[in-house]
Amino acid sequence: MFNVIGFNGASDAELDAAYALIVADKKWGSLGDLDYKENALTLINTIKNHEIENGTYVLKPGDVWGGSSNTNPSYLSPGYFKVFGTYSNDVAFWEAVSDKSYDILNANLSNNNASYNLVSDWCKVDGTYSNEVSWAYDEGKSYYYDAARTPWRIALDYIWYGGSKALNYASLCNDFVNAQGGFNQIYPGYSQQGVAIDISYKDPTFTGAYAAAAMSASNQNFVNNGYSELKNQPTNAYFGATLRVIYMFALSGNMYNAISNNTLGTEADTQNSFSFYPNPVLNDLNISFTTSRYRNINVYSINGQLLLSKNENALSVKIDLSNFKAGIYFLNIDNKENLKIIKT
Incomplete structure (x- = not known):
């Protein structure tokens, strides 16, 4: 017997959980006590019906709010969306969600005269700032903890599928790292114009996302530097520690495309x-x-x-x-x- 202890969803968590269920199905199958495939398809369908804005393909931040009036760039996961499309036999829909995600990211950078890859924490579908997040740091206008995962999200799309849209954004990330002087000069948060918010500490939440994006670079030493900095950068925060593990999965090849025919095994x-x-x-x-x-x-x-x-x-x-x-x-x-x- 299960007891309901809360209501409503956060789409970033649902996306991660749905992908994890797909990995579990592909790794262990769904003939045992846990039917990973059924659970994955159920969750993907729930996300489609409740967390994708009807008619626009915009990812909402949750099931009861947001959409064109407010979305979160670091929730946008084009690589996941492409996997969901193939796995659920709904390619056209999820490709449209993926394409819309890049439209939002590019509009946010363009309309706010952003430097490099520095998307804002929150924005409208046209990339301008939302008026629905007055409670957020800087009213959601900075590249802060909500936006920090964006390079990693896009890196996964590039690692799994390639493509110019993912490469273009990842390249902006790499250019930003180089402009700062390396991975050891990445600080936790910036204005969209590239002014650091706080240089008194560093956080794997930010460094690791850029390290993941470095996998798009042509210089292996550059990738290795990102890996080493992430590995050795200390943190006592659960968020940064958790994301370090996830980023390291990507950097070590262990966050793979679960539906690819040539990923794991003989x-x-x-x-x-x-x-x-x-x-x-x-x-x-x-x-x-x-x-x-x-x-x-x-x-x-x-x-x-x-x-x-x-x-x-x-x-x-x-x-x-x-x-x-x-x-x-x-x-x-x-x-x-x-x-x-x-x-x-």
Whole structure:
């Protein structure tokens, strides 16, 4: 017997929970006592019916308020929305929600003359400031704790799906980090014009989101610097500590696209007659072929940089990845499809 202890929702929490249920379904299945798939689909449908504004595709901050008159940029999760569309066989609807999310982010930056990626905590659908959040810090007009997750949300979309919209925003994040002098110079909150709110402390809530966005960069050292700063940055706050873990999931390749066919587990390509394992991999990646001939075997970074190349004629090939940093890489054999591998 369950007792109701509260009412109404916060859409950021619902989105995270729905995605977690999809991960659980794909990892453990839904034939046991817990039907993750049914619960995921039920929650996705509830979000659609109660937390997406009817007719506009705008994500509301909850089921009983907001929409075009007020939304939260850091709740916008285009990567999740694309997953929901495929998982629930409702692609057109959720693609529209994803597209609207980018419209809101870009309008917010443009209409408020924002520097780099610095969206406001709250805004209207046209990007201008909302008059419904007088209780928020600076009435929701700053890049503060409500906006801080935005780089991570968009980074997930880029990591999972690529695309120019996600890359453009992530690149603004990277440019901001460089303009500040590095990840160790990121402080907790800014005006939209880039003036720091408080430089007396640092917080993984902000640093980690930028570190996640760095996965879109072409410089691996830049990504590594973000990872290291996030890992070593202290906090006693539950919010920053929790987000550090989630950001590290993304940076280490453990916040993966659950519906991708090439994310985790042993991969097999029947057309090219090979398989590889283990995945995730710690040291050696083993590739097995059914026929022997010369093959070009390449490993790329998530940004497309060639990191390793071999030409082998053998039924079994071992690739040493022990010196690779933790993260996501792509295996390519004979210039066919890129297959995702996760280095732990």
